Each structure stands twice: as structure tokens, then as C-alpha cells.
Amino acid sequence: MGSHGQGQGCTHCGCENPIWNTLRHNVDLKAFAGKVAGLLPEPGSESLIFTGGTIYPLINGNMDEQVEALGIHGGDVVASGTLDHVQERMKAKGIKYKIQSLEKRTLLPGLVEPHAHIVQSCVMSNWRDLGPIDDFTQQLRPLYNWDYLVRLIKDDLPKDNKTWILGHMVDPALMPLIVDKNGQKQLTRFYCDASFDPAQDNIGNLDSIVSKSPLLMMSASMHTVYLNTAATNAVYDHQCKKAPDFKKQYPTAQAFVNATQGVLQEETGVMLAISAIPLIQALDVVNIFKYMKTYFDNASSRGITLLYDAMVDPVSKVILEAYGLTHPRNLRVGYAAACNGVDFSKIEKYKPVTKEAARLFYQGSVKLISDGSNQGLTGYQSRKYCCDATSPYGNFNFVDADDKEPKTLPDTYGKTLKEAVKTGWPLMIHANGDRAIAFTLQAYKEALNGQSGLEKRHRIEHCSMLSNDTLDQMKDLGISPSFLIGHVGYWGYAFEQAIFEERASEMLDLCQDALDRGLRISLHSDCTVTPLGPLRSMEQAVTRKMEGIRDKNGTFVKDAARQPVLNEGQCLTRQQALKAITYDAAWQCHADAFTGSLQDGHFADFVILKDNPLDEKYPASEIRKIVVCETWKGGHKVYDNPDA
Numbered sequence: 001m002g003s004h005g006q007g008q009g010c011t012h013c014g015c016e017n018p019i020w021n022t023l024r025h026n027v028d029l030k031a032f033a034g035k036v037a038g039l040l041p042e043p044g045s046e047s048l049i050f051t052g053g054t055i056y057p058l059i060n061g062n063m064d065e066q067v068e069a070l071g072i073h074g075g076d077v078v079a080s081g082t083l084d085h086v087q088e089r090m091k092a093k094g095i096k097y098k099i100q101s102l103e104k105r106t107l108l109p110g111l112v113e114p115h116a117h118i119v120q121s122c123v124m125s126n127w128r129d130l131g132p133i134d135d136f137t138q139q140l141r142p143l144y145n146w147d148y149l150v151r152l153i154k155d156d157l158p159k160d161n162k163t164w165i166l167g168h169m170v171d172p173a174l175m176p177l178i179v180d181k182n183g184q185k186q187l188t189r190f191y192c193d194a195s196f197d198p199a200q201d202n203i204g205n206l207d208s209i210v211s212k213s214p215l216l217m218m219s220a221s222m223h224t225v226y227l228n229t230a231a232t233n234a235v236y237d238h239q240c241k242k243a244p245d246f247k248k249q250y251p252t253a254q255a256f257v258n259a260t261q262g263v264l265q266e267e268t269g270v271m272l273a274i275s276a277i278p279l280i281q282a283l284d285v286v287n288i289f290k291y292m293k294t295y296f297d298n299a300s301s302r303g304i305t306l307l308y309d310a311m312v313d314p315v316s317k318v319i320l321e322a323y324g325l326t327h328p329r330n331l332r333v334g335y336a337a338a339c340n341g342v343d344f345s346k347i348e349k350y351k352p353v354t355k356e357a358a359r360l361f362y363q364g365s366v367k368l369i370s371d372g373s374n375q376g377l378t379g380y381q382s383r384k385y386c387c388d389a390t391s392p393y394g395n396f397n398f399v400d401a402d403d404k405e406p407k408t409l410p411d412t413y414g415k416t417l418k419e420a421v422k423t424g425w426p427l428m429i430h431a432n433g434d435r436a437i438a439f440t441l442q443a444y445k446e447a448l449n450g451q452s453g454l455e456k457r458h459r460i461e462h463c464s465m466l467s468n469d470t471l472d473q474m475k476d477l478g479i480s481p482s483f484l485i486g487h488v489g490y491w492g493y494a495f496e497q498a499i500f501e502e503r504a505s506e507m508l509d510l511c512q513d514a515l516d517r518g519l520r521i522s523l524h525s526d527c528t529v530t531p532l533g534p535l536r537s538m539e540q541a542v543t544r545k546m547e548g549i550r551d552k553n554g555t556f557v558k559d560a561a562r563q564p565v566l567n568e569g570q571c572l573t574r575q576q577a578l579k580a581i582t583y584d585a586a587w588q589c590h591a592d593a594f595t596g597s598l599q600d601g602h603f604a605d606f607v608i609l610k611d612n613p614l615d616e617k618y619p620a621s622e623i624r625k626i627v628v629c630e631t632w633k634g635g636h637k638v639y640d641n642p643d644a
Contacts, residue, residue, distance in 0.1 A: 045075040045604065045635030047095050051083050053102025054612050057598035058109050061583045063575035063614075070107065071097065072604035075634035080598055105629055106612040108578070109597050110305025110331075110605035111534040112585035115428075115461055115482055115524035118309050118333070119316035122291035124168045124218070124528075126284045128152065131169025131220055133490065135298075138536045138624050140490065140547050140556045145176055146188070146203045153209050161212045164231065164277050168218040169528065173375040173494045176554055185498035186387050187377075190217065190226040192262030206262060216273060220529060221376025223395075225273045227262040235264075238276035265390055266378075292323050300330045300639035302533050303607035303628045306596075308589045309335040310428060310461065310526070311367045320361065329360055330631075330638035332605070334589050336367035336428045339420060340397070350424035355594040355603075359634075364590035365426040365459075368416065371396050371436035373529075374464055374499065375491045379432030380439075381465065387498045394433050409442045417443040426456040426590065428482075434465035434507060441473045454478035459588055462487075462526070465500075465507045466514075475517040480588060482522045483509045486530035489540035492566040493548035505567045511541055511580075512570045522585035523577065534581035538613060539623035541577040544570060560621035574614045604635035610644055 051069040057080045059065065069086040071078040079089035090097050129135075130152060132144040141148070153165060175188035190204050194211060202208035206215055206228035214231035218224075227235065236253040239246045250256040264273050274282060284291075299307055312320065312335040320333065339347065353362050372378025377389035384392040393405050398413035400406065417440075420427055431440040440460060444453060460474070463481035474481065487495070488509050495504035514521050523537035545563040550556055557563055565571070572580070586596020595603045610627035611618050618626075629644035630637055 045073070046637075047073040047090075047097045048100045048635075049083070049086055049090065049097050050100050050102055050107055051086075053104050053608075054106040055080065055102070055598075056106070056108050056614070058579070058583050059597050059599050061579060061597070063579055070598060070606075071095075072635045073097070075604055075636070077598050077600055077602050077604050079600055102608065106609045108303075108607050108609065109582045110595065110607050110631065110633065111303040111581050112522070112589060112591070112596060113299065113304050113307045113525060113527070113532060113534060114522040114585040114589050115310040115484075116307055116527040116532060117311060118292065118295060118307070119288070119319050120311070121528040122288055122295055123284075124166075125291035125294070126166075126287070127218075128165070128167040129169055130167040130217055132171050132174040133169075133531060135531045138531045138533045139558070140174065142558070143555050144171075144174055145554060150209050153215065157210060158213050161230070162214075164214045164216060164234075164281055165210060166216055166218075166277070166281065169220045170217040170226070171220040171375070173220075173491055173499065174548055176550065177494070177498050184387065187494075187498060190263065192227060192229045192232055192257065194229040194257075216277065218270075219376060221373035221378070223270070223372050223376045223378045224263060224265045225270050227260075227264065227273060229257055229262065231273070231276075232257050232260065232262045235273050235276040239272060242275070266395065288319065289323055289327065292319075293327055296327075296330055297639075299532050300631045300633075301628060301641070302535070303609070303631055304331055304532065304534060305603075305605035305607070305631060305633050306332045306334065306586065306589065306591055307532075308364070309333060310524075311336060311338045311369075312363075313338045324360055331633055332358060332591070332595065332603075333361050334358065334364045334591060335362075336365040337363055337425075339366040340369055344419040344423050347423050347425070353590040353593075358591060358594055365428050365457075366420060366423065367428045367430070368420060369397055369430040370413065370440055371431060371433050374432050374487065375494065377499070379464065380436040381433040382435040382438070383503070385499055386501045393435070396436060396439070406439075409439050413439055414443045414446055417447040421447040424456075427458045428461050429459070430461045432462045432464045434467065434470070437463060437466065437470050441470060441477060441479065444477055444479055445473070448477060452478035453480075457588060457590060461524075464509060465503070466510045467507060468513070471510065471513055471517055471519070474514070474519060480520050480522075481514055482524050482585075482588060483511055483541075484526050484530070485509060485511070485523045485537050485540045486525065488544050488566050489536075489547050490530060491548060492544070492546035493564075496546065496566065508566065510567075510570055511572050512576075515572070515576060520584045520587060521580050522588045523580045524585075533624060534585075535613065535626055535628075536624035538574070538577040538581055539620065541572045541580065542574055542620045542623065544568065545621060560619075574616070574620070578613060603633070605633050607631050 049069050049071045055067045055070050067080045069083040070080045071086040071090045073095045079086045132140050134141050172187040177185045180186050192207050193205050194207050196202050196205050196208045214234050215228040216231050217226040233253045236256040353364050371380035372395050378395045380394040380396040398410050400410045400412050429440050431437045458479050460481050462484045525532050544566050546566050583596045586592040595605045608630040613623050627644050629641050631639035
């Protein structure tokens with residue numbers, strides 16, 4: 001049995017951090033005890049009328065209406081429309097106000113990040129970033145290959161051989177592809193081999209980077225850790241002390257090295273590795289608030305006013321609440337409670353989200369995870385991955401008995417969804433592969449028993465590999481998708497060339513087809529899998545440019561004109577994409593009654609941009625570069641760009 005009660009124990013991109021799962025039980029909850037953050041007052045609010053620029057209030061999701069002015073007071077929107085109308089409304093309410101010029105800039109409702117991970121992202125902030133994406137620019141690093149990893153790891157080696165070298169975000173899917181003897185393109189393979197020969201090609205051999213100090217690299221998809229021999233031996237020694245029977249399976253450390261080659265996968269293997277790291281290195285709880293502040297500040301700098309954490313367990317919930325006691329939040333936080341492996345009878349009774357509850361921290365749903373990561377080769381598919389994968393079809397997390405590759409809906413999964421629906425909570429279900437999505441829709445159908453999922457706004461997260469049939473089922477069932485659109489922008493080329501081949505253009509992130517069926521969609525980052533950045537998500541949904549293509553020198557092509565488009569028919573218009581990171585994203589997060597648009601009486605949550613992302617004259621391929629000048633939450637400026 002896996003960690004979720006019935007599954008294989010697979011781990012899954014940002015939706016479940018195995019490092020946090022391993023170490024969260026060691027967190028001293030007494031250190032984080034206190035009142036809930038929701039009791040803190042809203043920051044002070046100004047009484048202002050904004051005018052002199054472009055204002056889109058997006059009332060009722062209207063993407064075409066522009067207004068001359070917007071009035072705010074007491075943390076809420078008072079009125080929008082002509083300047084005369086807004087002034088009349090403010091005066092009628094006895095509000096003394098100031099007029100604030102936008103100086104020809106663009107004002108939009110605050111941007112919504114509908115699927116990210118806060119504590120689980122911050123927990124590895126002291127690890128080395130070995131990933132291919134530059135968080136500041138949200139672009140792929142110019143050169144991401146084996147030599148880059150070697151330089152980065154060797155740049156700061158520990159002075160002693162006991163200190164672990166810890167890295168995360170390493171991504172084989174964005175390393176240069178390798179063509180095997182059969183002409184099939186493969187992903188880079190990492191392994192350990194202490195007998196390496198410096199004269200030979202050692203690409204992928206971690207012992208060739210460092211041999212004495214333990215080295216652990218966590219993949220960006222978080223389903224795999226890669227160890228050098230020193231780390232593999234340390235894991236073996238630790239496990240033998242913890243579970244003496246381990247020697248029956250692996251009589252010697254060398255036998256363990258030979259069997260694993262330093263590659264440990266899924267929850268069982270990953271946690272085996274993480275538990276061997278000294279706790280003080282693996283989990284920097286002392287500085288967790290500092291990392292969280294940086295995380296929230298970064299979100300504000302990207303124009304985000306509502307961030308929805310897609311998986312909050314009881315420990316991370318306490319940490320989030322405790323953070324609010326001493327650190328006023330500069331954005332609103334909603335969350336889904338983690339429910340894999342949870343006794344549903346112990347879940348708190350469903351409570352509809354109210355404006356008061358949402359001032360700082362609210363629960364809007366519960367979360368289940370069905371499969372893994374497509375770029376991590378663990379999303380559960382109906383056809384084998386085109387490149388080599390440990391599990392050719394990927395992994396499904398709810399299986400019956402020993403059926404590790406179910407072809408029909410496992411009873412375990414169907415029963416789990418029925419129990420989840422009975423709680424009354426809206427569901428967020430992680431499903432990446434096409435077979436995982438098919439199973440999820442079948443289980444939804446049985447659990448809903450003729451009712452529409454629209455009432456609860458049930459969602460499928462990532463929802464990557466789709467077909468006309470599954471989209472039709474989603475429409476019939478009232479299930480909405482949230483797309484990790486970075487799959488197209490960052491990994492689209494690897495999907496097309498090696499992982500899925502022609503299926504990538506046929507099935508990956510069918511955003512326009514979803515809208516054509518009347519589905520309401522959102523775009524998300526799954527941070528840290530991709531960086532926080534709704535404008536970047538908007539750009540990738542509008543252009544669908546495959547940024548992972550390389551030039552002859554092996555560097556990523558930066559010229560958008562030279563980046564091929566993945567399935568042009570699925571490109572969104574600017575209006576559709578903006579709606580997916582504001583109005584409809586707020587709807588999916590059960591927050592549209594108070595944010596996501598600048599309706600009268602809603603929170604005065606908005607962002608001021610230097611340029612207008614809806615202006616067709618502004619290059620679509622540069623939307624992520626639009627400068628966020630100011631971000632406002634509840635009528636209070638929480639971010640002010642000094643360079644804007």
C-alpha cells in the first residue's frame with residue numbers, strides 16, 4: 001500500500017512535496033501555536049479615485065468594457081464608470097477622496113494564482129537551485145546542460161565530507177535530448193558510478209562531479225532523487241540502522257548501489273533518501289518565515305492578490321496561520337486541504353466561503369492526487385511513453401491489490417471519490433495523463449450520481465492530456481480544468497520530440513477546445529514547478545511557443561519568431577487568457593463574490609501595469625515582460641515598483 005492508502009506511493013510535481021512529507025512530522029507545532037491569521041485586521045485603506053489611464057473592471061467577466069475611473073474606500077470598490085459617476089457615488093457616501101492619476105498606465109483586477117504551494121515551496125529555499133528556469137525573468141536559462149550542473153555544484157563544495165550537497169529543480173526533460181542507437185530521442189539519465197574514468201564521457205555520472213561528499217538532486221517533478229555513491233552509501237547505512245531487515249534485500253552497500261544506480265523513485269524511494277539527511281540541513285524551519293515573506297513579496301511583485309494553495313496539510317496550515325500573527329499578508333490566501341489517505345469522516349464540515357473568511361485565509365476545497373508528472377514520466381497514460389520510463393505507462397496512485405497498471409477504473413479510486421463528494425467540499429483532483437483523467441471523470445460521474453459538478457465547482461488540476469471525448473464528458477459533468485500552461489511553453493518541445501511525439505500536439509492543454517465547450521478554465525504555475533507569474537501564463541496560453549527548442553550551439557532559442565508553436569488552434573485570445581488569470585480563476589477558487597473583478601462592493605484588489613496586455617500592438621510574446629508598477633490589496637498598496 002502507498003502513502004495514500006491504496007496507491008503505489010508515487011510522488012507528484014508540486015502537488016505533493018516528498019521532502020515536506022518526510023520531515024513535517026518533526027516540526028515543533030508548539031513553536032507555531034497561536035490565534036488564526038484571519039483574526040488580524042485588514043491593512044489600512046485609502047480613499048481614492050483612479051483615472052487617467054486604461055481601466056478594465058471585468059464586471060461579470062466582461063472583457064471589453066473600459067471605464068474612465070475607479071473609486072475605492074474602506075478596502076472595497078465603491079464605483080466604476082465615468083469620472084463624474086464615480087465622484088457622485090463617493091460624495092453620496094460622504095467619502096472624502098483624492099484623485100490618483102494612472103499616468104496612462106493600465107489598471108486590472110488583481111491577478112489570481114489558482115494552484116501553487118507555499119510552505120512546500122519554501123521548505124527547500126536553502127537548497128541549491130539546479131533548475132532550468134530563471135525565476136526572475138521566468139525564461140529558460142540560456143544554457144542548461146550537464147556542464148552547467150557540474151559548474152553549479154562544484155562552485156561551493158563543503159569543507160567536510162559529511163555535509164550533504166542538496167539540490168532541487170533538476171530537470172532531465174529540459175537537458176539536451178539524447179538519440180539512442182534506434183534513433184529514439186531519450187531524456188538525460190543520471191546515475192552513480194564510483195569507477196568513472198576521467199578520460200571517458202561521464203555525462204550523467206554524479207560521481208564525476210563529487211565523490212567524497214554526499215550529493216542529492218531532487219527532480220523538478222519531485223518523483224525522483226538522484227544520488228552519488230557517497231549519498232547512496234549513506235542512505236544504505238541509515239536504513240540498515242533504522243530497519244535491520246533491509247540487509248535481507250540488500251546484503252551490502254554495493255548491492256544497494258548496483259541495484260539502484262543512485263536513482264530512487266516514488267514516495268518510498270524518495271523518503272528513504274530524505275530521511276538519511278541530517279534534519280538541520282534538510283528542513284530549515286528556523287528561517288521558514290523569512291522564506292515565506294520572500295515568497296509572498298515575489299507574488300505581489302507579479303501582480304498577484306489571491307494565491308490558492310493547492311495542498312495544505314495540518315502542519316503547514318498551522319505555519320501559515322502563525323505567519324499571519326507577525327507578518328501582515330500582502331495577498332489573500334485560499335487553500336485546499338490535503339485528503340489523500342485521510343479518513344473523510346474526520347474532515348471538518350463544509351463551510352461556504354464568505355467575504356469575511358476570505359480577508360486573509362480560507363479553505364475552499366479538498367485535494368486528491370491520482371497520478372504523477374508528465375515531464376517526470378509518471379503521469380498515467382493509456383499509451384506507453386515514447387522515451388524510456390521506469391514505469392512505461394506512468395503511475396496511478398489508487399490501485400486495487402497488485403494491479404499496478406489498471407486498464408479500468410480501480411474500485412479503490414471510485415470509492416474514494418464517492419466518500420470525498422459526500423463531505424460536501426468542492427474537489428480539486430490532480431490528473432495529468434489521459435488515462436488518469438479518464439478514470440477521474442468516470443469516478444466523478446459515479447460519485448455525482450446525475451448532479452452537476454458546477455454547483456461545487458469541482459476541478460481537475462493540470463488536466464494535461466485531453467481528447468474530444470474527455471472534454472465532452474467534462475462539459476456534461478460540469479467539471480472545470482485548471483491548466484499548468486508551462487507544460488506547453490517550457491516542456492512542449494520535449495513532449496513533442498521525445499516524451500509523447502505526435503500526441504503532444506493532439507492532446508496537450510486543449511485550452512481553446514475547452515472554452516469552445518463552455519468550460520471555465522484557469523491557468524496556474526504549480527509553483528515551484530514553474531515560477532509564479534500569471535502574465536507569463538497568459539503569454540504562454542496566447543502564443544503556445546515552445547521555448548525548449550535549442551539552436552546549433554545547444555542554447556535555448558530566445559527569439560520568439562524562431563520558436564515553433566504547439567497546436568496553434570489551441571491559442572487563446574488575449575481576452576480569454578486574461579479572464580483565465582482573473583475572473584474565472586477567482587471563480588474556481590470560490591472567491592468571485594469578493595475578488596477577481598472590480599465589481600462595486602468587492603475588495604479593492606487590483607494591479608497597475610505599465611503596458612496594456614490586451615493591446616494588440618503590444619507583442620504577445622513579451623507579455624511576461626510587462627512591468628508591474630503597483631499591486632493593491634484591500635485598498636492598500638502592498639507593492640510599489642521603484643523602477644516603474
